[in-house]
Amino acid sequence: MKKTTAHALPQxxxxxxIYRILVCRPNHRLGNTILLTPLIQELEQLYPGAEIDVLAEGDIAEEVFSHFFSIKNxxxxxxxxxxxxxxxxxxxHSVRQTYYDLIIDPCLGSGFSRAMTLHMRGRFTLGFSDDRRGSGLTHAVPTDVAGKHMARRAIHLVRWACTEHTGQVQASASYPSLDIRLSSEERVQGLAALRQVLDEGERAADHPVVGIFANATGAKRYSSExxxxxxxxxxxxxxxxxxxxxxPAHGHSMLGETCGGYYxxxxxxxGAVMANVDLMISADCGVMHLAVASKVPTVGLFSVTDASVxxxxxxxxxxxLTTGRSPQDAASQVVLSFASILGSPRQGGSRRDAPSNELGAGAHRQSHFDQLGLSI
Structure with a gap:
């Protein structure tokens, strides 16, 4: 992480x-809500005795954070x-009755999130801004600290504001991952539901099961053809x-009912069902992030949006990245990259036999991804 000398924090x-924390992320989209889970984990590490509230929009956040013990409201x-x-x-008005020790706006460029942050009452307010004095925040972090990927921006925000060496984010190889904290019971129930979707021969065989989510918004959606x-x-x-x-949520197959489906x-x-497949393939959308947060190896197909974000x-x-690639080439790339999962049937049973939080796929594939034009 590069050094930032301008707009240094006073302290x-x-x-x-800090015991009462409010995170302001008033957004209803599934992906944006799940991308907030690394921030909650970071706050749990920094302030293990604190109680966290989240200001969201719509009811998705209640489901995402229902198993986070640190989150009160x-x-x-x-x-x-x-x-x-x-x-x-x-x-x-109800939220404003609580006086928080720390209020966080994790967004870069959201006027609504900033307005909510400044409207609430708190001792410290934290967010991205290049106008330290005019931002209204007690701790305004320069926007160039944010970085590219959405899941890491809020981590950089908090780490930069907390560091003893103001103006520099300490390099770290460890970042919290996306995680909705599925319970063992949820995973077992997801396995049972998945087995019901598979036909009898597929249930008996020790073959890889691949999940596909084929829906997305606008130009991110790939055609049925x-x-x-x-x-x-x-x-x-x-x-x-x-x-x-x-x-998808609308309840209709995007693949013409050509394979078993779960709704x-x-x-x-x-998420519990996806946690029990061997590989998820998804267009760029909230369900793609849900698959990752359910701890399953996931391929995201990108043609419009910036994959680095x-x-x-x-x-x-x-x-x-599918731009300039045929569907056949994209499929071949996925099979080649995940040969350790999709290759010959494995000995000793499948991942679906015992739900686990551990991923069988690892970083050892990184060099192969690089050769194929895929990126983690």
Whole structure:
């Protein structure tokens, strides 16, 4: 992390005496909410005795953070709050009754998040700004500290503000990962649900199971024709694998019902099922981040957005840039990169036999990813 000398903080955030923390992230999108989980883990490490509240939008955050013991309240603003002014203002008034030791705006460039941060009452307020004096924050961190990937920006924010050597982020090889903290019980139930989706022959065989989520918003969505060619090529390269489609929220298959499908409007149940497949392949979307946070090796397909900002963020996960590549080439790249998972049937049973928090795929594939144009 590069050194930043301008706009040095008058003093670092204290490491003691902070017990009530509010994180302001009023956004309803699944991916943006899950990308907040590394920040919560970082705060748990920095302030292990603190209680954390989250100001969110919509009800997704309640599901994402339901197993975080450190989080006391998830305040969910109504979506499009201007259409629900009474509920919106009532909730803001309720949150404002608490005086926090630290209020964090983890966003880069969100006026709404900043407004909520400054509206609440707290001893210290933290966020990105190049205008230290005019930001209204007690601790304004220069925007060039943020870095590229969304999951790390809030980590850099907090580490820069807490460091004893103000103006420099201490280099660290360790960053918290995406994690919705699925319980063992959830994983076991996810395994049972997955087995029901597979046909009898697939349940009996020790073959890899690959999950596909084929939906995304706007230009990030690949056509049904693209997916048909991708799957045909994937199966020809990995005939022993079984494919399960994770059905989008609208409840309709994106793959023409060509394979078994699992649907749930509960994101934790969907995560529990994905946790039991051997590999997830997804377009760039919130479910891609949910797969990573469920601790399954994940390939994110990118053609529009910047993969350096939104790539799957976790060990054994990678992004694949599909621009200029045919569906057949993309499928071949995935099979070749994950040969240790998709190759010959493994001895001694499959990952699906015993749910685990450990990833079988590791960083040893990094050099191979680099050769193929994939990136972690």
């Amino acid at each position: 670092p955030l204290p490491r003691r005496g 998830v305040f969910c603003l109504p979506r499009r709050g201007f259409k629900h002014p009474v509920a919106f203002l009532s909730l803001l 693209w997916w048909a060619q991708f799957i045909q090529s994937f199966k020809s390269n990995c005939a022993a694998s079984s494919i399960v489609e994770l059905i 749930s409007s509960d994101i934790r149940r969907m 939104y790539a799957p963020y976790g060990s054994g996960c990678c992004s694949l």
